[in-house]
Amino acid sequence: MIKYIIRRLLNLIPVLLGVSFIIFVLFNLVSGDPTAVLLGKNATAKQMAELREQLGLNKPLFDQYLDVVKSAFTFDFGRSWATKQEITYMIKQGAYPSMVLTVPAFIIATIFSLIISLVVAFYRGKGIDLFVRILCIAGVSVSALAYILGFQYLFAYKLGWFEISGFEYGFPDFVPYIALPAIIWILLSLGPDVRFFRTIMLDEIYQDYVRTARAKGLSEVVILLKHVLRNALIPIITYVVIQIPSLILGALLLENFFSIPGLGGITLNALNSSDFPVIKAMAILSSVLYIVMSLVTDILYTLADPRVKLK
Amino acid sequence: QDNFDEREINLVSPEKIAGYDPIHASDQYSGNEAGKVYEGLFEFHPLKRPYELMPNLAEALPTVSADGLTYTFKLRKGVLFHDSPAFKDGIGREMKSDDVIYSLKRLADPKLMAKGWWLFDERIVGLNEWRTKYSALDATVYEEEIEGLKKVDDYTFTVKLKSPYPQFLYALAMPYSFIVAKEAVDHFGKEFLNHPVGTGPFILPRFDQSNLIVYNRNPKFREKFYPTEGEEGDDKLGLLADAGKKIPLVDRINVHIVVESQPKWLSFQKGKDDVIELKDNNIDQAITKEKELRSEHKEKGIRLILKPQLDVTFFAFNHEDKTFQNRKLRQAMNMAYNRAEANRLFYEGTAIDAQGVIPPGMGGYRKEFKNPYVKFDLEGAKKLLAEAGYPGGKGLPEITIQTRNETIARQQIEFFAKCMDKIGIKINVGMNTWPELVNKVTKKQHQMYTMAWGADYPDAENFLGLLYCPNQSPGSNGANYCNPEFDALYKQATVMQDSPERTALYEKLNEMAAVDAPWVFGFNRTRMYLVQAWLKNFKFMEFNHNQFQYLNVDLEVKKELSKKF
Amino acid sequence: MTSSPLLSVRNLVVDFHTSEGVTRAVNNISFDIPAGKTIGIVGESGSGKSVTSLAVMGLLQKPAAKIPQGEILFNGQDLLKFNDAQMRDIRGNQISMIFQEPMTSLNPVFKVGDQIAETIRIHRQVSKKEAWDRAVDLMNQVGIPNPSASAHKYPHEMSGGQKQRVMIAMAIACEPKLLICDEPTTALDVTIQKQVLDLLHGLQQKHHMSMMFITHDLGVIGDIADDVVVMYRSNVVEKNNAKEIFYTAKHPYTKGLLACRPKLGANPRRLLTVSDFMDDNGVEKHVSAERVQVFEKEDEPNRSDEILLEVKNLVTQFPIKGGLFGRTVDHFKAVNDVSFTLKKGQTLGLVGESGCGKTTLGRSILRLIEPASGNIIYNGKDITQVGAEELRLLRRKMQIIFQDPYSSLNPRMTVAEILTEPLNIHNVGSGRQERLDMAKQLFEKVGLKAAQLNRYPHEFSGGQRQRICIARALMLRPEFVICDESVSALDVSVQAQVLNLLLDLQEEFGLTYVFISHDLGVVNFIADEVGVMNKGKIIEMDKASQIYKNPKEEYTRALLSAIPKGEGKANLAALV
Amino acid sequence: MKENSLWKDAFKRLIKDKWAFGSLIIVAIYSIVAILAATGLLAADWAREVGASNLPPSAEHWFGTDIFGRDVLAKVLHGTQIAMSVGLATSLIAIPIGVILGALAGYFGGWVDDVITWLYTTFSSIPNIMLLISITMILGKGLFAVYIALGATSWVTLCRLIRGEVMKHKEREYVQAAGAIGGGHFRKLFLHILPNVTHIVIINTSLQFQFAIKSEVILSYLGLGVQGEPSWGTMIDDAKLELARGVWWQLAGATTAMFIVVLAFNLLGDALRDALDPKLKGK
Numbered sequence A: 001m002i003k004y005i006i007r008r009l010l011n012l013i014p015v016l017l018g019v020s021f022i023i024f025v026l027f028n029l030v031s032g033d034p035t036a037v038l039l040g041k042n043a044t045a046k047q048m049a050e051l052r053e054q055l056g057l058n059k060p061l062f063d064q065y066l067d068v069v070k071s072a073f074t075f076d077f078g079r080s081w082a083t084k085q086e087i088t089y090m091i092k093q094g095a096y097p098s099m100v101l102t103v104p105a106f107i108i109a110t111i112f113s114l115i116i117s118l119v120v121a122f123y124r125g126k127g128i129d130l131f132v133r134i135l136c137i138a139g140v141s142v143s144a145l146a147y148i149l150g151f152q153y154l155f156a157y158k159l160g161w162f163e164i165s166g167f168e169y170g171f172p173d174f175v176p177y178i179a180l181p182a183i184i185w186i187l188l189s190l191g192p193d194v195r196f197f198r199t200i201m202l203d204e205i206y207q208d209y210v211r212t213a214r215a216k217g218l219s220e221v222v223i224l225l226k227h228v229l230r231n232a233l234i235p236i237i238t239y240v241v242i243q244i245p246s247l248i249l250g251a252l253l254l255e256n257f258f259s260i261p262g263l264g265g266i267t268l269n270a271l272n273s274s275d276f277p278v279i280k281a282m283a284i285l286s287s288v289l290y291i292v293m294s295l296v297t298d299i300l301y302t303l304a305d306p307r308v309k310l311k
Numbered sequence B: 001q002d003n004f005d006e007r008e009i010n011l012v013s014p015e016k017i018a019g020y021d022p023i024h025a026s027d028q029y030s031g032n033e034a035g036k037v038y039e040g041l042f043e044f045h046p047l048k049r050p051y052e053l054m055p056n057l058a059e060a061l062p063t064v065s066a067d068g069l070t071y072t073f074k075l076r077k078g079v080l081f082h083d084s085p086a087f088k089d090g091i092g093r094e095m096k097s098d099d100v101i102y103s104l105k106r107l108a109d110p111k112l113m114a115k116g117w118w119l120f121d122e123r124i125v126g127l128n129e130w131r132t133k134y135s136a137l138d139a140t141v142y143e144e145e146i147e148g149l150k151k152v153d154d155y156t157f158t159v160k161l162k163s164p165y166p167q168f169l170y171a172l173a174m175p176y177s178f179i180v181a182k183e184a185v186d187h188f189g190k191e192f193l194n195h196p197v198g199t200g201p202f203i204l205p206r207f208d209q210s211n212l213i214v215y216n217r218n219p220k221f222r223e224k225f226y227p228t229e230g231e232e233g234d235d236k237l238g239l240l241a242d243a244g245k246k247i248p249l250v251d252r253i254n255v256h257i258v259v260e261s262q263p264k265w266l267s268f269q270k271g272k273d274d275v276i277e278l279k280d281n282n283i284d285q286a287i288t289k290e291k292e293l294r295s296e297h298k299e300k301g302i303r304l305i306l307k308p309q310l311d312v313t314f315f316a317f318n319h320e321d322k323t324f325q326n327r328k329l330r331q332a333m334n335m336a337y338n339r340a341e342a343n344r345l346f347y348e349g350t351a352i353d354a355q356g357v358i359p360p361g362m363g364g365y366r367k368e369f370k371n372p373y374v375k376f377d378l379e380g381a382k383k384l385l386a387e388a389g390y391p392g393g394k395g396l397p398e399i400t401i402q403t404r405n406e407t408i409a410r411q412q413i414e415f416f417a418k419c420m421d422k423i424g425i426k427i428n429v430g431m432n433t434w435p436e437l438v439n440k441v442t443k444k445q446h447q448m449y450t451m452a453w454g455a456d457y458p459d460a461e462n463f464l465g466l467l468y469c470p471n472q473s474p475g476s477n478g479a480n481y482c483n484p485e486f487d488a489l490y491k492q493a494t495v496m497q498d499s500p501e502r503t504a505l506y507e508k509l510n511e512m513a514a515v516d517a518p519w520v521f522g523f524n525r526t527r528m529y530l531v532q533a534w535l536k537n538f539k540f541m542e543f544n545h546n547q548f549q550y551l552n553v554d555l556e557v558k559k560e561l562s563k564k565f
Numbered sequence C: 001m002t003s004s005p006l007l008s009v010r011n012l013v014v015d016f017h018t019s020e021g022v023t024r025a026v027n028n029i030s031f032d033i034p035a036g037k038t039i040g041i042v043g044e045s046g047s048g049k050s051v052t053s054l055a056v057m058g059l060l061q062k063p064a065a066k067i068p069q070g071e072i073l074f075n076g077q078d079l080l081k082f083n084d085a086q087m088r089d090i091r092g093n094q095i096s097m098i099f100q101e102p103m104t105s106l107n108p109v110f111k112v113g114d115q116i117a118e119t120i121r122i123h124r125q126v127s128k129k130e131a132w133d134r135a136v137d138l139m140n141q142v143g144i145p146n147p148s149a150s151a152h153k154y155p156h157e158m159s160g161g162q163k164q165r166v167m168i169a170m171a172i173a174c175e176p177k178l179l180i181c182d183e184p185t186t187a188l189d190v191t192i193q194k195q196v197l198d199l200l201h202g203l204q205q206k207h208h209m210s211m212m213f214i215t216h217d218l219g220v221i222g223d224i225a226d227d228v229v230v231m232y233r234s235n236v237v238e239k240n241n242a243k244e245i246f247y248t249a250k251h252p253y254t255k256g257l258l259a260c261r262p263k264l265g266a267n268p269r270r271l272l273t274v275s276d277f278m279d280d281n282g283v284e285k286h287v288s289a290e291r292v293q294v295f296e297k298e299d300e301p302n303r304s305d306e307i308l309l310e311v312k313n314l315v316t317q318f319p320i321k322g323g324l325f326g327r328t329v330d331h332f333k334a335v336n337d338v339s340f341t342l343k344k345g346q347t348l349g350l351v352g353e354s355g356c357g358k359t360t361l362g363r364s365i366l367r368l369i370e371p372a373s374g375n376i377i378y379n380g381k382d383i384t385q386v387g388a389e390e391l392r393l394l395r396r397k398m399q400i401i402f403q404d405p406y407s408s409l410n411p412r413m414t415v416a417e418i419l420t421e422p423l424n425i426h427n428v429g430s431g432r433q434e435r436l437d438m439a440k441q442l443f444e445k446v447g448l449k450a451a452q453l454n455r456y457p458h459e460f461s462g463g464q465r466q467r468i469c470i471a472r473a474l475m476l477r478p479e480f481v482i483c484d485e486s487v488s489a490l491d492v493s494v495q496a497q498v499l500n501l502l503l504d505l506q507e508e509f510g511l512t513y514v515f516i517s518h519d520l521g522v523v524n525f526i527a528d529e530v531g532v533m534n535k536g537k538i539i540e541m542d543k544a545s546q547i548y549k550n551p552k553e554e555y556t557r558a559l560l561s562a563i564p565k566g567e568g569k570a571n572l573a574a575l576v
Numbered sequence D: 001m002k003e004n005s006l007w008k009d010a011f012k013r014l015i016k017d018k019w020a021f022g023s024l025i026i027v028a029i030y031s032i033v034a035i036l037a038a039t040g041l042l043a044a045d046w047a048r049e050v051g052a053s054n055l056p057p058s059a060e061h062w063f064g065t066d067i068f069g070r071d072v073l074a075k076v077l078h079g080t081q082i083a084m085s086v087g088l089a090t091s092l093i094a095i096p097i098g099v100i101l102g103a104l105a106g107y108f109g110g111w112v113d114d115v116i117t118w119l120y121t122t123f124s125s126i127p128n129i130m131l132l133i134s135i136t137m138i139l140g141k142g143l144f145a146v147y148i149a150l151g152a153t154s155w156v157t158l159c160r161l162i163r164g165e166v167m168k169h170k171e172r173e174y175v176q177a178a179g180a181i182g183g184g185h186f187r188k189l190f191l192h193i194l195p196n197v198t199h200i201v202i203i204n205t206s207l208q209f210q211f212a213i214k215s216e217v218i219l220s221y222l223g224l225g226v227q228g229e230p231s232w233g234t235m236i237d238d239a240k241l242e243l244a245r246g247v248w249w250q251l252a253g254a255t256t257a258m259f260i261v262v263l264a265f266n267l268l269g270d271a272l273r274d275a276l277d278p279k280l281k282g283k
Ligand SMILES: Nc1ncnc2c1ncn2[C@@H]1O[C@H](COP(=O)(O)OP(=O)(O)OP(=O)(O)O)[C@@H](O)[C@H]1O
Pocket: C016, C017, C018, C023, C024, C025, C043, C044, C045, C046, C047, C048, C049, C050, C051, C052, C061, C064, C100, C458, C459, C460, C461, C462, C463, C464, C489, C491
C-alpha cells in the first residue's frame, strides 16, 4: 500500500513536467510581453526593457522553461510580479475562504445528489422520477449569474438572511457569508450529479445480485442503499473526485459576486495582469491536488470494490 | 452590528489592493490606501477648487533658483514615523531630509522597477546616471550622494533639475513620492509592502488585500488641522463645520473590497457603506432623468454628488495604419458618433461631450470651443466619408476596435458600431484581457482601441502628452499620432511654468489636435457619489488619496437613520 | 398425508412482452407441493421452469413479464395478491430460492459471510455476531472448506462451485418452509454435488421443509424427489409420484427424457432424443429398434490416423503481482506441463474437479490466454509462434464454446447479430440475407426458434443461451472445437440433441473436439479418449471405456464413485 | 424476418415514449431555428432598432427590447444558432477525442495507457479557466476559439470514464468470445465494448451540451465569448447591468430559451440511455 502510494506519487514527475510545459508555452510564449502591463500606463520602452531583463524574460527559452520546472518541483514560487506578494502567502490567504465555501457545498451537493438519485432510481419511470429530474435540470438550466443576482438581491438584501458580501475568517463567523453562495453552488451541481448518478444506479439495478437481495426479503430501500449504492460507487467516486481540483477555481463567479477573497479571484487577477508566477503556482498546485485526488480515488476504489487491487 | 459608539467609517474599494509600497501605487485605489498611511511633501487642498497645492510634510512651498532648476525645500519639524519594530525600541523616529532623498531615490532604484519612475526619468541631475550604474551591479548603494538630491541639514534639502519641470511639485504630491523610512524598508525587506510605516494619520492593523482593510487612527499623529477656508459655498454645505479641529476626525476606517457592482450597491443600500461611487448600472436606480436623487434615497438622507471628472474617453485610431492617415475619414467617424444617445444609454446623460483632449476644469480647456466634428451630423459624416474616398463606406475595410473584457465596454463598442453602420462603416468588437489589450497597443497590433485617461495631476500637459509623437507605443500615445507642428508647440509648452501664455498655448494645442480628429472623441465623464447623511466633510476630489483624514461621522445621525435601513 | 398443500400453483400464466410480441413462457400450469415433500421439476430447456419459480418468489423481470391469470397459494393465501411488504416477509424467510446462475447472483462487493448473515438478520432477531456465526456454520454445512476464513472472502475469490454453495447456504439460512432450487448443482463436480444433496435431504428431515427442485439431472431427481412435475413447452405435461413417473411414464416427452440420458456403459450410436418419441405435434411415435441398439466405442474403426493437434509440455501461468513497481513476483501454474496428441476426427474428453485447470487448458490451446511455454502444433504448424493476423485467420478453423454462456454473450447485441458476426469477420456467405439464413438454420438445429433471433441474450433461458453459444461456435464450420461444459445447463433431451449434432458434424466434416465436462456419462458417450486432470496436470489418459472400467489413479476412482446413481427415494438405479 | 439492432430498436422505443418524442421535437425545432438563423433566413435583422431602448415585453415585442432598442426575441433566435453550434461543435470535438483515447487507453493498457493517462492527467490538472483563457488568447476571440477551448477542456472527463468502463468490459468473457471467433482489436473495441458503454457517452453528451451552452455564459462574463453577435451568454451577461434597472426580459428570454433546450437534451439523453438498454424493453 505504502509502496503503491509512493509509486503513484512518482507519477507527479511526468505530469508536473507536462503541466510546466503547457503553462510555459501558453503563457510565456503566447501571451506576450507582461512588462507593459506590470509597469502601468506611463511605462517607457527603456524601463520595459530593463524589467524584461530583471524578470529573466531575455534568457534563452530553454532556461526559462527550466526555471518553471524548477519551481514546480521545489514549490518555490517566489513573488507575484503584479502584487509583489509572496505567492505561498497569497495561496494560504485565498485557500481558506475558497475551501470553506466549496468543500462543504461540494459535500452537501454530493450527498443530496446521491439521495435524490436513489429516490429517482427507486421510482424509475414513474411520475416522481420525471418530476425530480425536470426540477434538477431546471435548476441547472438557469445561468449561475441569474441565481447570483437574484438570490443576492432577494435573500441577502430584501430578507436579510445572509450577508450581502464579504468574508470573515474563523468558524462560525464565515457562515453567514458563505451560506448563500454555497446554496447556489449546490443548486447548480444537483442537476448534472443527479442525472449521472441515476444512470449509474439504473445500470446496477438490473443486475442479478439485486434479484438475490430481493429474494432474501430485503426491502427495496435497503437494496438501493446497501447493495446498489456500493456497486455504483466506483464510477461515482471517479466522477466526484475528479471534480475536486476544480473546486479551487470552480467558484470564481461566486467569489467575485460575494466578495469572497478566494483563490478564484487570485487566479483571475493573475490572468488579467500577466502575472506568470501566480498562474504557474496555481496550475502546479492544482495538478498536485489532482494527482493526490486520483490517488485517493484509487484507494477509495479498493474500499468500495474488493475486486479492485492496487498494483 | 452597527457601530454607534466609535467614530468609524466604512468605505469600498472595487479593486484588490496589491500592497503599500508607494513607489508602485500607480492606480487610484492603491493610491487611496497608501494615502491613509503615508504622506507626501505636498498635498492638494481638500476644499479649494481649482486644485491648489499646499505644503504637507514640507513646511512651505520651496524656493526656486532664478534659472528655475534648483529647488530648496524646508521640512516640517516633529513629524514622526509610526511606531514599528523596524525602529530602535520600536518607537517611530522623526522624519528628516535623508528620508525624503531616500524615498525619491527608491523610485530610481533599478532593482525595484518603480511604476512611478517615469515622473523623474531624465529630470533630476545625476539620478539617471545613478540608476544606470546600479542596474549593472548587484546591490544599490543609497549612500552614494548625487548632485541633484542634496541634504543641506536635517530639515533642508535641495533638488537640482536637468531642465525646467513645471509639474515637479505635482509629482511630489503624488503617492509615488510618499515618504518612507529606510529602516522599515530594510527591516521588512520584501515584505515591506505589507508593513507600511509612514507618517500618515492612520496605522494599519489589518490587511486582507482582497477582503477587508482596517485602519486605526494614528495616536501620535502630528498637529494637523482641518482647513478653515474652502471654496465658495462649502460653508453652506457644512464642509467647514470642523474647521480648525485636529485631524484625523475618526478612529477607524474599514475598507471593504467589493468587485462587482450589485453587492456594492446593495451594501450601500443597507447602510453598511458610507459612500459609494455610482457606476453604470446603478445610476438609473439612484437618479431620475432630471439628474435628481430618487425620493426613496432622499428619505434615507442620502446625498448625491455630481462632479465633472478630469478625464476623457476616446476611441483611438492607430495612425500607423495607412487607412487612418485619412483625416476626413477620422472626422467623418467623429461626426457619425451619436454622443447624445451614448450619453443617455451609458451615463444617464451626465457626461459631457469631449470637444478635445483636455477636460473641463483644467487649464487649456476653453468653454467656448466647440469641435465642429464632435457635432452629431449623419449627413455631414456621409459627405466627409465620400470625400475621404469611401462613399457609403465602400472600399473601407472592416475595423476592429479593441477593448477590455467588460460588459459595459462591449456595449459601448456595440453602440459605436451601430452608429458607424449608419454611414456604412463596419465595426467589430475585440475584447481583451487587460494584458492582451496592453500588448496589442504597445505592439501597435490594433486598428483602433478605446480607453479613458484620467489626470495624474491637474496640468493639461498630462493629457496633451497622449498625442506627443515621442510618447508613441509603448508610451502613452497608443494612437501613435504624430504631428510635427503639434510636437514642436508641445515641447515648448512643457517647460513653461503655469502662466496665461502657457494656458493659451495649451488651448491652441488642444484645438489644433481636436480638429485633426486623432481620436473619435468620447466624453468627459461626471463622477457620481452617493453619500450617507452621517458621513461628514465628503467633497469630491480628483486626487483624493489624502481626503480620508478629513472625513468625519455623525454618530447621532447614524443612529437615528439606521432605523430606516 | 395430503392435507392442504404448502404451495399450490393454480392455472398460472406468465407472458413476456418482447419486440416480436407477447410470448407465453408459462401456460396455465397447476401443481401442488405438500409440506415436507420434494417436488422435482424436470423439463425441456426453456419450458418455463425458472420462470415458474421466479413467479412464486414474485421476482419476475419487471417491465417485461406479466401474469395475466392464475393463483399461487402459499398456506392458502394467494401470493400474487400480496403487497411488497408482505412479500418481503415471505421471501428468504418462508420461501427461499437458489438461483440458476450463481456467478452473477452474488453481490460482488460484499463478503460472502455478510451476505449470508444479512438474510438471517432480516428475519431473525439476532445480533450481528450471532448471525455471522450462523453463517459460518452454514458454510460449513454446505461443505465449503475452511468456513471461518472463507466467510471473509468476496465472491470473486471463490470458484464457481463454491459460489453456488454460498447461494445454497444463503437460501437455507432461515430454515424456510419452502426451498426452491433452480439447478443448484450444475457447477458442482460430482463429489460436492453429493454432499450438497445429502445436506438438503437432511434439512428436509429436520425441519419438515418442502422443496421445489428444478434440475435436468434425472439421477439427482431420483435421489431426492417425492413427486415429479414434467414441463414441456410452457405446459405441465405430466405429474406423478417419482417412481411412477419413471417406471410408467405416460407422456412421450417423459419417456424420451428417460431414454435420452447417456449412460456410463454402452450407448446407442446416436442418443435418443425426444423427437424419437413424438412428432412436432406432441403425438407419440414408436422408436425404431435400430435407434436403441447400443454399441461399444472400441468397435468403431478409427476414422483417421492423421494427427491434428499436438500439445507439448504446455504451461500456462497467472502472474502473482507485488513489489514496488507491481512486478510479478511469482506465478501460479494453472496448466502445468500438459502434453497430448489428438487425431483428426477424434474427441478428447477432459474431466477433473472444479478449478483443476480445464478451462485454462482449453483457452491456452486457442491462445486466448498466452501460454508460458510449450508448443501447440496444429496441422503441423506451431501456433505458439504465429503472428496476430495469421492467428486471427486460424480462428476460423478453431473454435471454443465458453463455459459461462451468459457472460460470453454481448448483452447489447441481438442473437442474430451475434450469430452472423463470425461470418462477417471471415467474409463467409454473400450478403446479409444469406448469412442470416445460415444463422437461422443452425439456430434451429440447436433446437431454438428462428423467430427469437431478434432477442437479446437476457431474454433466453439458461439452456437456451448455452445453445446460442454452441451455434456461434459452429457458424464457421470449424475443424476443431473446444467445448467447455457445453451441455451442462441443458436438459437431457436437448443435451442429447446437441450431442447428436456434434457427432453428426464430426462424422460429416471430420470435426475434432476437446470436450470438457464434469458429467462423466456425457464424456463417456462422446469421447474417444478421456484425460483426467488434477491440479493442472493430466494424471491419466486412456480410451474412454478403459478409464471407466479400470481407473488406474485413486483420484479417478473417487470421481467415478460419486456419480449420483438415483438410488435415493425413487431408486432409479436401474434406469440410470 | 424483420431485422433488429440495438439502435433501430432504441429509436422505435424512443418515439413511443411521449416525453422523449417531445424532447426530440424540441431539439429538432431548435436545430431548425439554428440553421435558419445561420443561413440568414431567420432573425437576420436582429441588429435593427425596432423601438425605444429597454421596452418591456409587449404584443409587438414578445421579449421586449434591449438597451439599443433591438428586439430581444430576434436576439434569442439568433443566439440559438450560437448555442446549438457551440454545443454541437464542442461535443464533436470532445466526444470523439474522449471516447477514442479513453477506449484505447482502457483497452490496450501498457504504454498506450500510460501516455494517454499522462495526457489527460496533465490536461485536467490545469484549471479549466486557465486553458480557456489561454486558448482564446492564442486563437483570438470568437466562435471558433470558443469551440476549441470548450472542446479541448471537456474531453478529459469522458476519457477517464470511458477508460474505466472499457477496462472493466475488456475482461468480460464476451470480448474474449469475440476474439475467439477471429475478431480483431478494432472489432472487439468498437463493435463489442463501445456499445456497452454508450450510456456513459450519452449521459455525458447531454451534460456536455448543457455545459457548453452554460460555459459560453461564463466566457461572456469573462469577455472571452462570442463577439459582435448576440449569444445567450452575452445576453445573460448584459443582464448583470440591466437587472438593477428592472430590465429582466433579456435575462428571461435567454434563460427560457436555454432552459427548454437543456431540458429537452437531458430528457432525450435519459430516454436514449434507457432505450439502448435492452433490459428495459417492454416498458
Ligand atoms: N426476459 C425475457 N424476455 C422474453 N422471454 C423470456 C425472458 N425470460 C425468459 N423468457 C422465455 O421464457 C421461456 C421460459 O424460460 P425459463 O427460464 O423459465 O426456462 P427454463 O425452463 O428455466 O430453461 P433452462 O432449463 O434452460 O433454464 C423461454 O422460452 C425464454 O425464452
